[in-house]
Amino acid sequence: MSKVAFITGTTRGIGLELTKILLPKKYHVIATGRETKKSKGLSSLKSDYPNALTLIDLDVTDDEEISNLKSKLQGMQQIDLLINNAGIFAADDNQILEKIDSESTLKTFMVNTMGPLKVTQTLLPYLKKSKTPLVVNITSQMGSIDDNKMGRYYGYRMSKSALNMMTKSFSVDYPDIISIVMHPGWVQTDMGGKQAPVSPQDSAKGIVAVIENLKRKDSGKFYDFRGETLPW
Numbered sequence: 001m002s003k004v005a006f007i008t009g010t011t012r013g014i015g016l017e018l019t020k021i022l023l024p025k026k027y028h029v030i031a032t033g034r035e036t037k038k039s040k041g042l043s044s045l046k047s048d049y050p051n052a053l054t055l056i057d058l059d060v061t062d063d064e065e066i067s068n069l070k071s072k073l074q075g076m077q078q079i080d081l082l083i084n085n086a087g088i089f090a091a092d093d094n095q096i097l098e099k100i101d102s103e104s105t106l107k108t109f110m111v112n113t114m115g116p117l118k119v120t121q122t123l124l125p126y127l128k129k130s131k132t133p134l135v136v137n138i139t140s141q142m143g144s145i146d147d148n149k150m151g152r153y154y155g156y157r158m159s160k161s162a163l164n165m166m167t168k169s170f171s172v173d174y175p176d177i178i179s180i181v182m183h184p185g186w187v188q189t190d191m192g193g194k195q196a197p198v199s200p201q202d203s204a205k206g207i208v209a210v211i212e213n214l215k216r217k218d219s220g221k222f223y224d225f226r227g228e229t230l231p232w
């Protein structure tokens with residue numbers, strides 16, 4: 001039986017590349033995004049993998065869409081791999097203290113922190129049914145408190161530090177589910193920009209290679225896409 005992966009934020013960027021890599025590895029991928037039908041990348045994958053790819057519209061900040069997930073997953077026995085990838089970087093509003101506004105900072109938290117929390121909470125019964133359950137929360141090195149030498153970027157940094165803490169608690173509370181936070185590198189996506197040194201393909205390939213080798217003892221750790229552990 002093929003493994004089932006559930007990924008958020010797959011319309012573009014790293015989430016789309018993760019979907020592209022997992023499908024030929026015989027995963028059944030449930031690729032979610034705010035408007036999956038508008039994503040050319042997902043449409044083309046759907047024609048190549050009509051049975052192995054399920055597309056579900058999911059805004060991770062929309063409580064109603066999250067509660068409707070179970071009805072959309074009817075017939076699905078288990079989820080083996082959950083990748084909470086959807087994220088935003090509200091650079092202009094969160095860069096310097098003087099410019100921060102609550103609305104933009106809270107929106108960043110809603111997507112980057114509450115989104116993964118709510119999606120994981122909803123999918124927990126499916127993860128518990130897997131023999132090899134794995135939760136990968138895509139964080140950022142910018143969420144590392146130890147590594148913060150440059151300051152600024154309050155909203156984004158805080159949202160990812162909080163995601164790291166959520167993952168740590170989850171790994172303690174659910175020892176049968178391997179859960180980690182993963183820094184994907186500085187990646188050439190809409191978020192990372194053209195000057196980023198890592199291609200989305202290399203980032204996604206690295207992430208998958210790391211998660212394929214995870215053991216139970218690795219749960220609750222902070223990794224990057226090359227398999228290095230990062231400081232909290």
Ligand SMILES: NC(=O)c1ccc[n+]([C@@H]2O[C@H](COP(=O)([O-])OP(=O)(O)OC[C@H]3O[C@@H](n4cnc5c(N)ncnc54)[C@H](OP(=O)(O)O)[C@@H]3O)[C@@H](O)[C@H]2O)c1
Pocket residue numbers: 008009010011012013014015033034035058059060061085086087088089111138139140141183184185186187188189190191192193196
């Ligand atoms: N790129 C980097 O250098 C870098 C570095 C460190 C960490 N990361 C993290 O890596 C993850 C992926 O980033 P990326 O570089 O691929 O960014 P991206 O190219 O901007 O793509 C972000 C994805 O998240 C989706 N998304 C945004 N808000 C959403 C919401 N409310 N509900 C569902 N999906 C939503 C977007 O969907 P729409 O198309 O609908 O907007 C898009 O599919 C993020 O968590 C990011 O923080 C990236």
